[in-house]
Amino acid sequence: MAGAQVLLVEDDPAIARSIIFALERGGLSVTHSLLLSDARRQLGLRPPDVLILDIGLPDGSGLDLCREVRAAGSLPVLILSAHGEEIDRVLGLELGADDYVSKPFSPRELLARVRGMLRRVQMRSPVQPSASGNGPFDLDLPGQRISLNGKPLALTRREFGLLADLLQHRGRIRSRDELLDAVWGSASDRLDRTVDTHIKTLRAKLQEAAPGHDYIVTHRGMGYSI
Numbered sequence: 001m002a003g004a005q006v007l008l009v010e011d012d013p014a015i016a017r018s019i020i021f022a023l024e025r026g027g028l029s030v031t032h033s034l035l036l037s038d039a040r041r042q043l044g045l046r047p048p049d050v051l052i053l054d055i056g057l058p059d060g061s062g063l064d065l066c067r068e069v070r071a072a073g074s075l076p077v078l079i080l081s082a083h084g085e086e087i088d089r090v091l092g093l094e095l096g097a098d099d100y101v102s103k104p105f106s107p108r109e110l111l112a113r114v115r116g117m118l119r120r121v122q123m124r125s126p127v128q129p130s131a132s133g134n135g136p137f138d139l140d141l142p143g144q145r146i147s148l149n150g151k152p153l154a155l156t157r158r159e160f161g162l163l164a165d166l167l168q169h170r171g172r173i174r175s176r177d178e179l180l181d182a183v184w185g186s187a188s189d190r191l192d193r194t195v196d197t198h199i200k201t202l203r204a205k206l207q208e209a210a211p212g213h214d215y216i217v218t219h220r221g222m223g224y225s226i
Helices: 012-024 037-047 060-070 085-093 107-123 157-168 176-185 192-209
Strands: 005-009 031-032 050-052 077-081 098-101 137-138 145-148 217-219 222-226
Touching: 005 012, 005 037, 012 031, 031 037, 037 060, 037 217, 050 145, 060 085, 077 107, 085 098, 085 217, 098 107, 098 145, 107 137, 107 176, 137 157, 145 157, 157 176, 176 192
Parallel strands: 005 031, 005 050, 050 077, 077 098
Antiparallel strands: 137 145, 217 222
């Protein structure tokens, strides 16, 4: 995690300095952009490990860049905003942001959230083949696609995250808290039913794709496994 590259897009020099100081003290490397245009250039030159993105910028909305980044891949995005209204938080998360922090905030808290995002990325290592191969599933993490018996599954972002995490921990029980951390992160409302509801819809899609098979095992009081 030390030396991970962060791209900070923030037009307020004082706020940017405090963020850079905290992140660099935490062992991270920071590139700072004042404008969206420069941020897009930096992304093209060297994709970072995490993008920290202000919403209100002189040459546009950070939400537009968030949408572009999410359409292009799975780069972790943390949204900053001076607005405390729920609509900004919800819109940012719906566009694919992984976390959201409202100003004013503690730089130490921001560092902790960035570290959490990096840990979750590290946990998403490719599925290791077993003696019988990867079974009926084909997991494409970069493309965020999963196929079952050679046919792509039509999954929502959260369903993909749940199934990918279960596949990456094949044979191990994943608790609801572990699944919340891996898929929803610190932006989660921490409701167990959130996981249960998405597992229900995911299970239904798998059974539709492979009738007669139930790949997800429920371990009462413990969690789920493949």
